[in-house]
Amino acid sequence: MLTLPFDEPPSNQTGSPFRTSWAANQLIRSVKPEPGRAPEDTFESRRGIGERDDREEEEKEKEEEEEEKEQGGGQRRRGSYKKKASQARLERVRLRRIEANARERNRMHSLNNALDRLRKVVPCHSRTQKLSKIETLRLARNYIWALGEILNTGKRPDLLTFVQTLCKGLSQPTTSLVASCLQLNPRSFISEPSGESFPLYPAYHHHHHGAEAVGCSSVDSGRPLGSFCGPYDSLYDSPSPDGSSPLDAGTLNPAVNFDGIFSLKREEPGDYRSCHYGLRYCSVSQGSSTDLGPYDVRLRGQFYQAQEELNKPFTY
DNA sequence: TAGGCCATCTGGTCCT
DNA sequence: AGGACCAGATGGCCTA
Numbered sequence: 001m002l003t004l005p006f007d008e009p010p011s012n013q014t015g016s017p018f019r020t021s022w023a024a025n026q027l028i029r030s031v032k033p034e035p036g037r038a039p040e041d042t043f044e045s046r047r048g049i050g051e052r053d054d055r056e057e058e059e060k061e062k063e064e065e066e067e068e069k070e071q072g073g074g075q076r077r078r079g080s081y082k083k084k085a086s087q088a089r090l091e092r093v094r095l096r097r098i099e100a101n102a103r104e105r106n107r108m109h110s111l112n113n114a115l116d117r118l119r120k121v122v123p124c125h126s127r128t129q130k131l132s133k134i135e136t137l138r139l140a141r142n143y144i145w146a147l148g149e150i151l152n153t154g155k156r157p158d159l160l161t162f163v164q165t166l167c168k169g170l171s172q173p174t175t176s177l178v179a180s181c182l183q184l185n186p187r188s189f190i191s192e193p194s195g196e197s198f199p200l201y202p203a204y205h206h207h208h209h210g211a212e213a214v215g216c217s218s219v220d221s222g223r224p225l226g227s228f229c230g231p232y233d234s235l236y237d238s239p240s241p242d243g244s245s246p247l248d249a250g251t252l253n254p255a256v257n258f259d260g261i262f263s264l265k266r267e268e269p270g271d272y273r274s275c276h277y278g279l280r281y282c283s284v285s286q287g288s289s290t291d292l293g294p295y296d297v298r299l300r301g302q303f304y305q306a307q308e309e310l311n312k313p314f315t316y
Numbered sequence: 317t318a319g320g321c322c323a324t325c326t327g328g329t330c331c332t
Numbered sequence: 333a334g335g336a337c338c339a340g341a342t343g344g345c346c347t348a
Binding site for chain 2: 097100101104105108109112132133134
């Protein structure tokens with residue numbers, strides 16, 4: 001499933017639903033504000049948790065007052081001391097909770113940042129249509145699996161098979177996006193309404209070293225697949241990147257050096273040396289672009305010489 | 317309007 | 333004791 005475009009700030013940053021209550025504000029003022037976030041932006045208010053805490057505190061105070069009454073006036077001083085100590089302890093607990101919340105937010109933010117970085121290095125990086133977290137992880141997993149297979153076999157799969165591998169287990173919108181990114185008609189392999197779907201691992205003939213395209217499907221884009229056809233056969237011997245992947249069992253180490261051989265897209269915009277596979281697309285507009293509908297993805301056409309060197313082992 | 321996705325809070329558990 | 337990590341709960345936003 002696709003989520004908000006990259007351009008669009010997350011909803012929690014603009015018009016956040018997490019409004020504050022007076023009680024929460026009073027507490028938060030004593031906590032260091034989170035960078036990039038309004039300190040009054042808390043969760044207590046909308047859930048009424050701050051109010052609930054206040055109520056609990058009142059109830060505790062009432063109980064303590066009743067205890068004092070039962071114990072008589074002589075122990076009133078000790079009771080009030082207990083009350084103060086209890087209040088201080090409560091304050092400490094609540095303060096720790098608020099600090100823990102802030103830490104948890106930061107932790108999740110860093111996790112999301114890592115996911116954003118991952119989004120940028122998976123094969124389909126759309127600037128306007130962001131992959132969801134789970135789809136990003138699935139796509140990355142398939143990508144790693146596919147790259148590992150290429151390394152293991154030394155063979156380059158045909159485009160259709162490669163895309164099918166990437167899309168294994170992805171939702172239909174994401175599959176369409178990936179297919180569009182790679183200029184493949186999603187209908188080539190997405191399940192038809194009739195329920196029939198293109199087999200992900202068709203029973204092609206096995207070629208141990210042949211480069212002939214056997215069963216190489218034509219794609220609607222009309223792009224010449226040429227070197228992408230054929231030698232992915234050995235992949236069909238391996239489990240698919242769904243739940244039964246060797247990656248799951250830890251038996252297959254893709255051993256992909258992302259900064260080396262494949263050198264995926266780096267953080268710096270405009271660095272295209274990382275074009276592995278000859279089919280890298282990116283979101284940065286550069287030169288000729290391809291209008292692919294709502295996804296605003298652009299074809300990365302140029303390859304640097306260094307990249308060609310890196311890809312040499314995969315050319316036939 | 318239902319469902320998907322998300323951010324956040326929260327309490328529990330584990331570790332240092 | 334306190335921090336990291338985790339999973340459940342909650343409610344908002346968005347889209348089909």
